[in-house]
Amino acid sequence: VRWPRWFRRERRERDLAEELESYLTHETADQAARGLSDTDARRTAHRQLGNMTRIREAEYEIRRGHLLTRLESIWLDGRLALRSLARRPSGSVAAISMLGLAIGITTAMFTVVDALSLRPVPFPQPDTLAYVSLQPARTQTVTSDASAAALRAWQHSPAFVHAESADSDTAGISVDGVVAVRRISHVTPGVFDMLGGVRPLLGRLVNASDIGHSVLLSEDLWRSLFQADREIVGRSVTIDGTPQVVVGVLPSEFRFPTWNTALWQVVSPEHPPATTPNRLVRFAPNVPPPDALRLATEAAIAADPSLAGVTLRVRPLIDQFVDPYYQRAMPVLVGGVVLVFLVLCANVSSLLLARLTARQRELSMRSALGAPRRRLIRQAVAESCVLGALGTVAGIAICWTLIALSRSWLSEAFPLHTLNPLSIDLRALVVTAGSGVVATLVAGLIPAWMGTRLAPNALLRVADRGSTDARGARALTRTMLVGEIALACTLLVAATLLVRSFINLSNADRGLDPKGKLGVMVWLPRQAFPDPASRALGAQRIEEGVRQLPGVRHVAWSYGLPPHGGGTWSGVWSSDAPGTIGQMDVAGYAVGPDFFALYGIPLIRGRLFDPADQRPGVVVGERLAHLLWPGLDPVGRTFRVDGRGTTGTFHVAGLVKETHFPSLDATLDMPQFYLPLGTAPTTPAMLTIGCDPVCPQTDLVRQLVLATHPSIRVRDVRVQVLEDVYLEQLARPRALAALGLAFAAIALFASAGGLFSVLSYAVARRKREFGIRTALGASPNQIRRLVLRQGLLVAASGMAIGSATAWLLARALAALQYGVAITDPVTWCSVLSVLGLTTMAACWRPARQAMRHDLVALLREE
């Protein structure tokens, strides 16, 4: 192919015209020389040349095989497709946005599923990564020297490819005199090599020479605290009071060992700051796990004989992030998004199909003008491809927005359970965009196929009559609409059940008032507080300090903070009533005298703890009382628990109202009893602050506790708002309910929109029929009823099918429901009425249009 000539199509056409003209002048001159008059000569020359149009067509045939001509015709097809889409802008925008929504939502959902369920640990071969710890036998202690020796041995053991140390902790980083508290990880230098694929954004990764004085920053920390200063590498920052040199910045995609770790401090395996450091290893791929563990145990004992008798405990890294709630919810979410995808694709298809009549007329016209069938089908393909391409672009934009939103709004629901940075999943994008384009192709090809199958003259006649269209297409459109409404119904039922579960969960009776409460946990360092007397003194200092803060009304010490912080007493329970209860887990809180008043837990019978009253006794909750002494007054009775390490006989002094921890996991909500807390708090010491009207800032409380003793460090203090603990428990059901509701709303509006547009097309198509009916004496109301019946029939069959599938889905959802039955009448009534009203609204306008056709205008149109 010689390009330059073909580039200039216009020049080539001009050349041809000039060449033919040259022939004509030569021939005319010849003929004139034979004695013909000028006009006759010219006419004869034209006759000699023959049909000019045929010459041009023959020329086109020559050019057709050329690459550029083909490209040009593809471009022309694309332009024609764009024009044809632009001619019906509202329908095209609807189709493109629905396709975009389908692609965007599905890709976003699969990205989330991938991050939470499929690849929560986005490192190469994540299943070979595991935490391994030394479990001492009874009466044995593992010294840090022995632990370091074991790590050294493991680094050379054939059982592991890598063996490193990675701990997660909290540290204060001071910037310009302000201390910010962030997650820090103490890592050995080889950790990044072990994980694999880590590239620093700035600076470099670490090596053995960095131990003890170097730190890596996260991109987020670098942006927020250092304003993305590119000169940060090599500078010194103060972490927990010691200066550290910044050697690099890690990109925000790197998340390890927790999702919000902001600092990585390089430590030596010999002197880790944690007493029981987390050893992270990568198992050798060719050694079976039992053999690897045996080898590793032997290597550890060989390295330090004091380890004889230890066992190894293995916790795969992935298991840290696999959340049972999401394991249950994932199939539901995936199913939901697939349903939405199907609804939207069916909608796009039915929208395109509904244009069949208009298209058919155009197609038959083009066919009558001589366009071959191949050409018409090619045009349909071009239109679908253009639509698909625009839809994909919209889809990427929607997906990007959704991911950005879920990152910032659902932070407690999602990133907590994954190290995956939630970037758009390209594979999912390709699959969804591909299926979206296939759906549009099918929808585009069906009209072209049907339109070109008939003889052009038959088509023209049918189109002229403007009353009926291909029966197959109409049936297909209706079937798809029924399917859409059924899917919308299914989704709506599921979403309503999830929403009601969430509402029930958040309104559930907790038995205590979580408002205006702060929980503080303080780990009093053993070196500074060796005995109960010093701990009591330390606790007293803290309490005095806290009481000084504005807004503090109550302060209560306890071991175990509600809602689920109590020590679990696991064992066989028996009471002085006949019979034993058997194995049971009960939450036991050791509480100070102010505890019940602070939480607002009312006393039902007996007495509470009083510092002045030294009589022994415990306080039980209603549930435990009911289990131990059904129907009897528990006060004054005794009960016994026999368990591992938790054995005792207790005398009941009082009965209080039960507190609850509403959660989908019912085992978290245990029966409870309360023991008196001695004068010296245990470690960690837990302090609840009840405030009125507003609580002090958590940072302020932390600063205050830190100020009471120099040996208490930032990481030893954790302050949390009590309500947040409940909210955390609600975050996942809330996210699920919100997603379900969003899916259902999209499906509902999409199918209502589909119904509306299909009916509108049908009404426009049947204008003439309605005119005849009116002329024959049908009243406007009768005509309206005709259209309404058509729409509502589709809606009713969709709802019937949808109810059946919803019933099946609701049963599968049982594990995610809280306090709501699948037969819940409120759910079903609201879903069916919402669906009924929506479809009614969708049918109303087309029906009114049908009713209001002006007969005279109709006649004039003909």
Place this chain on the structure above:
Amino acid sequence: MPRKTRGNSRGDFLLGTLDMLILRSVFSAPAHGHTIAHVIEKSSSDILQVEHGSLYPALHRLEDRGFISGFWGTSESNRRARYYRITPLGRKHLIAERSRWQSLVEGVSRVLGPATE
């Protein structure tokens, strides 16, 4: 609609013949379309009547395949005209076509035999 194939395999017997005739008429000297048409008619003693219009697509097809190359020039009557000259590739093609044609003619005459009354 079946796509028309290009090149020697083209089933159209006469078109191939026209290509050969065109190549022959520009063999010795460049010529323009009008001349070519008349040369073919004259040198065949008006036995072969070329539809002049079909000559031009044939010329462009040959040009497209590289057998001839076109250029604008001035004709003997001092008018602008597009001339075509044969290329080395065209010469080779003509020689091959000519021997193919001759063997075809020979074969056909043998089948027909001497003309009998």
